[in-house]
Amino acid sequence: MRLCDEDIKKWIFKKKLIITPIPNMKKIHGATIDIRLSNKFRIFKKSYNSIIDLKKSSKNIKYVLEQNISDEICIANNKSFILKPRNFVLALTIEKISMPNDLIGWLDGRSSLARLGLMIHMTSHRIDPGWNGKIVLELFNAGNFILALTPGMFIAALSFEVLSGICSKPYNYNNRSKYFNQENIISSLIYKE
Structure with missing residues (x-):
């Protein structure tokens, strides 16, 4: 069952669902809570020479991914990040989420931004039970306009569903926690699987 706005507030007030900084309660609507883009x-x-062989046994994955294929940048809060058409970038939320072991979260883009061509996630929109950290956004400009993204803007919405029970293997269980306690944008760690 998906939590309604009043239940989201109750879970936050009871500290069963921890969102830091504590969100503005006016940004909890119907069944979602709006979250913001960090800086x-x-x-x-751009690399057209490297091939990442995604076979599970490939030693190539780790080698290529460890070769400085991306750079993390931090922009001033009063500046904008320019996302050109057909470009892909990873971004981070301001909010840090700590999920209990009986709740799952869902990340969704905003319709108003999607109508301009901005995709918020490519596939990973699930926030697992036991997750703790900031959410990495997979931003893609599928539109024809250059988009200026400003830190602090409301970029996405989260909704939550109660599980049928407490899961026995939450995200922070054993070796599954590649991105646990994520504070910065970590590139793919697929080679650790």
């Missing part, structure tokens, strides 16, 4: 971005270097 951190990870841009990828």
Whole structure:
């Protein structure tokens, strides 16, 4: 069952769901809470010579990913990040989320931004039970306009569903936690699987 606005507030007030900094309660609507864009971005270097072989046994994955294929940049809060059409960049939320082991979260883009061509996530929109950290956004400009993204802008919305019970293997269980306690934008760690 998806939490409604009043239940989201209750989970936050009871510290069962921890969002830091504590969100403005006016930004909790219906069944979602709006979250903001930080000033951190990870841009990828153009490379048409490297092939990342995604076979599980490939030693190539780690080698290529460890070769400085991207740079994290931090822009001033009063400046904008320019995202050109058909460009992809990773970004980070201001909010840090700490999920209990009986709740799952869902990240969704905003319709008003999608109508300009901005995609917020490519596939990873699930926030697992046991997750703790800032959320990495997979921003892609599918539109025809150059988009200026300003730190602090409301970029996405989160919704939450109660699980049928407490999960036995939450995100922070054992070796699954590649991105646990994420404060910065970490590139793909697929080679650790």
